[in-house]
Amino acid sequence: MSNRSSEKQIGHECTRINTNKKEQSSSFLIRVYSCSFVALIFLWLAIPAVAQDARQIVDESQKRGRAASQHYEGVLEVTTSNGKVTTKSWQSYRLGSYGNSKAVIRFTAPAEVKGVALLVVNHPERSSDQWMWTPAIGRDRRISLQDRSTRFFGTDFSFEDLEERDVDQYDYRLTGEEPIDGAPCWRIESRPRQGKTSQYTLSRVWIRKDNYVPAQYENFIKDQLVRRLHQTAIRNVQGIWTACALEMTDLRRNSRTVLRLEKLEYNVPMKDDDFTVQSLRRDQ
Amino acid sequence: MILLRLISWPYVRKHLLRSVMTTAGIVLGVALLVGMQTANQSVLQSFNQTVDRIAGKTQLQVSAGDSGFGEEVLERVEALPQVRAAAPAIEASVDTNLQGQGKLLILAVDMTGDRSLRDYDFENGDEDVIDDPLIFLAQPDSLIITRDFATRNGLSTGSKIALDTMEGRKQFTIRGILKAGGMAAAFGGNLAIMDIYAAQKVFGRGPRFDRIDIGLQPDVSLELGESLLRQALGAGFTVEPPSGRGRQFESLLGVYTAVTGISSFFALFIGMFIIYNSFSIAVTQRRPEIGILRALGATRGQIRTLFLAESALAGLIGSSIGAAIGLALAHRITHFTAQLMDQLFGVPNNAQEVLVDPRLVLGAIALGVIMSMIAAFIPSRNAARVEPIQALQKGRYQVLGAGESRTRRIAAMIVGAIALGCLPFGRYPVLLYGGFLLxxxxxxxxxxxxxxxxxxxxxxxxxxxxxxxxxxxxxxxxxxxxxxxxxxxxxxxxxxxxxxxxxxxxxxxxxxxxxxxxALNPDLFVSSSTNFASTEFRFPSVMEAELQAIPGVDEVQSVRTIRKDFRGKPVMIVSADMASLARRVRRKIIEGDEKTMNRLSSEGKGIIVSENLRELENIHLGDTIDLPVPTGALKLPVVGVVRDYSNQLGVIFLERAVYVRAFGDDTYNIFRVYAKPGISSEILRRLINERVGDHRHLFVMLNSEIKDYxxxxxxxxxxxxxxxxxxxxxxxxxxxxxxxxxxxxxxxxxxxxxxxxxxxxxxxxxxxxxxxxxxxxxxxxxxxxxxxxxxxxxxxxxxxxxxxxxxxxxxxxxxxxxxxxxxxxxxxxxxxxxxxxxxxxxxxxxxxxx
Incomplete structure (x- = not known):
């Protein structure tokens, strides 16, 4: 799917959203993160003294994405190297913003996964806790995330790609400017600091100068580019600039995953009780 | 060599039939030894290979015997910073219901975290082994099978296969295929991967795991990891490398190996007499030859060496043929032994390959040669003693000298007396086996x-x-x-x-x-498997009431049997309502007063042990047994010793409530059902199958059937x-x-x-x-x-x-x-x-x- 056609498809849904004109101070990066199906995408936030500009850009991007809550309907399309396409749909709910957010994803299609729900409880200082409810088995389970480099349920995202990260564990460097999809962007490199375990040795992020939305990520393992995330259909939803189409390409497997966000809403009333393991079972 | 060719070979050729028969004893003895030991080694090797292959990168395993343990233990393990990866697992073997395919070993794991320890598609690192991981997790009928098993049975992704579950026979869907080799070669390729939470449901395990496979942080040594886990979990858990499971299996196989080994040696021993006999006769018949050789200048040593060389050659030929026959038979014996281990101990084994151990084969051949030479030693010595002149005389050589006979009788009396004297000290192996040999x-x-x-x-x-x-x-x-x-x-x-x-x-x-x-006096037995030693399927506790509600049922005794390491050996723990058992079961009391024993055991204030456990572990009435259990340590006095043959390595009888408390396990695997007077067992069996068997996986066996089994x-x-x-x-x-x-x-x-x-x-x-x-x-x-x-x-x-x-x-x-x-x-x-x-x-x- 080309970026422009993605924008057209998703634009229709995004324009239906009741936009709030009030100025938001939240980082745009967080908005992108909150749109992903576990509401977590790459937060490259570190504060190295030698890269003040890069850190400030990432920090601003984070601030612009903040919202009290968020809801959307997601459509995920995985295309394997041999052209096989599988599609899944779900409802996503998120309460809170970076650091202490909680999210619930409830699958609605296909029939085999309908009712499967995922609860993600994020922590600022460590990896998130995740639980899964499988109605056919009739029980919840804690998802073990010991190997975060593995793929997230057959998509091209790895568990690590979906995690909120401690930004202080990365070093950032502004390496230049470069347009993505015609929009001028800052190009920033990040490397995990010593002691930080990551499958990636280097990441690059392109942040748009006009709205601070990350337009693209490239992740490297030992200087080999392994994954690229391209974000398009960037819309202002209730004052928060949000990428409504995310395309992750696994360059080693030659497969890609496209996530489309539909019926996106921010600051929808939600209760803490709806984000518990019990609620997964209750609300099936 | 020249003497062998010129003297021995013509004699052998002339008496070919006898020569063949002389080596027959060695052939059979070595064949038995090689066949049996190869089979035993193959079964053990197959078990170890399966353990090793499915262990993947697992460094340590946490287990607590057949009872398993609650899911909360996983969090305790994961909380240790030295633990890099902790993956829970359940194992069960089920009938494939496919002709000639035997059993399928189900390895149930949590696929969201298990890949840290196991490569599911090791050939190219591709993760497409599962068609859709989310569907795999969401649907309890999901299975991943091996390429080998799929090819053998014409299965592919999306195919269905029928397996027995606690809810009766159900169709499972193949949602992934493991590529050949590595883990996929475990259990002879009859391996299937299932989601662990689906397996809990399918096998009636409740929220419990069989074990946790652990990978340690790179800078943590195995010893340190083992010690930290032991400290964190307590003595009720076994923490050991995967190879430890092989040792447990070896201890179960050990008794059988010992019995077969003794019989093989006995056969060889008998073969020695045939050789002795043949060589004695050969010496007798060849006296003139020996006399001539001696007259021509052959030394006594040369004569002795000639006969010993003949015996060594006969032993070598016989042993080699025996070893070949043994290896040819080993495949069948291996299959038999594997089945026996499964039926006796509930340890499934799919030994397909015969492990040819060159050391065993060479050792058996060497043993055959040595025994042959030992057997021929006395005849060789007699041959060497032949005087050239006497060699031409007839008649004298067959006489058993009166002095020789008397000496033997006296020696026999002394040796016999010592042998008999050893009998009362059977507890001491040296005296027992020494006495037997004497x-x-x-x-x-x-x-x-x-x-x-x-x-x-x-x-x-x-x-x-x-x-x-x-x-x-x-x-x-x-x-x-x-x-x-x-x-x-x-x-x-x-x-x-x-x-x-x-x-x-x-x-x-x-x-x-x-x-x-x-002891086995109920009218019916309701078991979760046809193999009573297997405890893979478990009944929920509510099933007791379901059975009790069936008209015609007088009493239901609900039993949970598990195998648990006790003093390094897997003993059987039988937990039940002890008061009910005492009312119905007639047991021979070896130690203790029956009334006191029944009262204390039913109150949970003591345990009853089997007579064989008393013998093997020297446990007696009043001794306190310290049984490590998942919730800590269970210390209870022995209140009675009874005769019981449920398990070869011993049985501990425990009140049900104590068991549930100590092991956190409230499942059952056997129900003993007594019919009301006048109710036929056959009718009751039909009723149970109709009312409970319609929604549960169970086998109802009549009293006579269980005894026949x-x-x-x-x-x-x-x-x-x-x-x-x-x-x-x-x-x-x-x-x-x-x-x-x-x-x-x-x-x-x-x-x-x-x-x-x-x-x-x-x-x-x-x-x-x-x-x-x-x-x-x-x-x-x-x-x-x-x-x-x-x-x-x-x-x-x-x-x-x-x-x-x-x-x-x-x-x-x-x-x-x-x-x-x-x-x-x-x-x-x-x-x-x-x-x-x-x-x-x-x-x-x-x-x-x-």
Whole structure:
């Protein structure tokens, strides 16, 4: 799917959203993160003294994405190297913003996964806790995330790609400017600091100068580019600039995953009780 | 070498049949040894390979016996910073319901975290092994199978396969295929991966895991990890590398290996007598040759070396053939042993490959050669002592010197007395096994004297039976005691083996029947599997009420049996309502007062142990047992010791409430159902199947069926021993043929003279037949007598060495009664060929002989 056609498809849904004109101070990066199906995408936030500009850009991007809550309907399309396409749909709910957010994803299609729900409880200082409810088995389970480099349920995202990260564990460097999809962007490199375990040795992020939305990520393992995330259909939803189409390409497997966000809403009333393991079972 | 070619080879060629028969004993002994041990090693290797392959990168495993443990333990393990990855697992084997495919080993794991420890598609690192991981997790009918299994059964992604579950037989969907090799080769390729939470449901496990596989942080040593996990979890958990599971299996297989090993050695031992016999005869027959060689300057050492080299060569050829036969048989024995282990201990094994251990094969061949040389040592020494002049003289060499005979008798008395003196100290293995060997030695020392005396005793009845043939047959035996005694020794030993093993079997069966009549008295047994030793499927606790509600059910005793490491050995823990058991079950009390025992055990204030556990672990009434359990340590006094044959390594009876508290496990695997008076068991079985079996996976067995099943298991256990006994008999009978052949050869001239003076062929034939029967009679008498003595030792070994199960001494009259016609008939059959050879030999040739 080309970026422009993605924008057209998703634009229709995004324009239906009741936009709030009030100025938001939240980082745009967080908005992108909150749109992903576990509401977590790459937060490259570190504060190295030698890269003040890069850190400030990432920090601003984070601030612009903040919202009290968020809801959307997601459509995920995985295309394997041999052209096989599988599609899944779900409802996503998120309460809170970076650091202490909680999210619930409830699958609605296909029939085999309908009712499967995922609860993600994020922590600022460590990896998130995740639980899964499988109605056919009739029980919840804690998802073990010991190997975060593995793929997230057959998509091209790895568990690590979906995690909120401690930004202080990365070093950032502004390496230049470069347009993505015609929009001028800052190009920033990040490397995990010593002691930080990551499958990636280097990441690059392109942040748009006009709205601070990350337009693209490239992740490297030992200087080999392994994954690229391209974000398009960037819309202002209730004052928060949000990428409504995310395309992750696994360059080693030659497969890609496209996530489309539909019926996106921010600051929808939600209760803490709806984000518990019990609620997964209750609300099936 | 030159002597071998010039002297030995012509002799072997001339007496080819006898040479073949001489090595037959070694062939059979080595075949048994190689076959049995190869099979045992293959089964063990197969188990270890399966453990190793499915362990992946697992460094340590946490387990708590068959009961498993609650899911919360995983969090305790994960909380340790030294733990890099912790993956829970459940294992179960289920019938594939596909013809000829046997069982499928289900490895149930949490696929969201398990890949840190296991490569599911190791060939290229591709993760497309699962068609859709989310569907795999969401649907409890998801299975991943191996490429090998898929190809064999024409399955592909999306295919269905029927498996038994706690909710009856259900269709499962293949959602992924593992590429060949590595983990996919475990359990002979009959491996399937299932989601662990689906497996909990399918196998009725509840929220429990069998074990947790652990990978440590790179800088944490195995020892440190082991110690930290032990500290964190307590003594109720076993923390060990995956290889530890192999050790547990080895301890279960150990008893069987020991029993088969002893029988194999016994067969070899008997084979030695055949060699001794043949070489004694060869020395006798080749005295002139030896005399000439000595006259030509051959030294005594050269003569001795010649015979020893002959025996070594015979041993080498016999052993090599035996090893080849053993390896050829090993595949079938391996399959049999694997099935036996599954049925007896509930440990599935899919041993497909025979592990050929070069050390075992070479060791067995070397053993055959050494035993052959040992057997030939005395004849070789005698050959070396031959004086050239005496070599031409006849008659003297066969005489058993009176002094020699007396010395042997005295030695036999002393050795026998020591052997008997060892009997009361059966608890001490050295004295027990030493005593047994001395008893065998004493019997062997006495055999020449006793066979000579018996031959003398037989002369009169033989003469009465057939005046000429009888006298000739008896005289032949009397005049050649050496020739006879070796064969009689072999026959005696094999018959003693038959008698003692038969006695042991009868005692086992009789004791088992007594126990079953008292302990297994419910009308019906409801089990989660046809194999009672298997505890993979478990019933929920609510099922007790479901059964109790069925009309016609008088009482339901709900039982949970698990295997748990106790003092390094997997003993069986039987938990049930002890008061109910006490009311219904008749048990032989070995230690303790019945009323007190039942009261205290039902109040959860003590445990009852089986008699064999008492024997094996020296546990007695009043001792406090410290049983490590998942919730900590369970310390309870022994309030009684009862006779129980449920498990070869011992049983601990525990009140149900105590078990549930200590193990956190409220499932069952057996229900003992008593019918109301007047209600037929068959009708009740139908009702249970209709009302409970419609929604649960269960097997209902009648009392008679369960007893037959146990007896079948006992037969299977003893089956291999029976085969070995038959082999030993064959070796012994070969000895008779050998002896008669030599006897005829020795008496060729004598028989020729008989025929020349008018002896009829029928008379010659009758003489040989009677000689064979006489050897049979002597062997029978001595064998049964020795067997009745060996039985004492066998019972002691069973009681103290292998199973700790004391069995009562009952002389196997039935077996002895069967042996008489069998041996005499076999002796007659053995005599046919030698007798015909004797009567068909040319008279001129016979008179020219010597």
């Amino acid at each position: 008893a065998v030695f004493a019997c062997l020392l006495l055999t020449p004297f006793l066979s000579l005396e018996m031959a003398r005793l037989l002369r009169r009845p033989l003469k009465l039976l057939r005046p000429i043939e009888g006298a000739l047959a008896a005289d032949s035996l009397i005049q050649a005691p050496r020739r006879t005694s070796a064969t009689v020794s072999a026959l005696m030993l094999s018959l003693a083996l038959v008698t003692s093993q038969g006695g042991l079997s009868l005692a086992s069966v009789s004791s088992l029947r007594d126990w079953m009549d008292g 146990i007896m079948k298991l006992a037969d299977a256990w003893l089956g291999m021993t029976y085969i070995q006994v038959v082999m030993a008999m064959v070796v012994a009978l070969l000895g008779i043929v050998n002896t008669l052949t030599v006897s005829i050869s020795d008496r060729r001239r004598e028989l020729g003279v008989l025929r020349a003076v008018g002896g009829l062929r029928a008379q010659i034939r009758g003489t040989i037949w009677l000689e064979a029967v006489s050897i049979g009679v002597i062997g029978l008498v001595l064998g049964i007598a020795a067997g009745s003595l060996f039985l004492f030792y066998d019972l002691q070994m069973a009681a103290h060495g292998f199973t700790g199960m004391p069995l009562s001494y009952d002389f196997p009259f039935a077996i002895a009664a069967i042996l008489v016609p069998v041996i005499l008939g076999a002796a007659l059959v053995s005599a046919i060929l030698p007798a015909e050879t004797a009567v068909r030999t040319s008279l001129v040739e016979a008179l020219e002989y010597e």
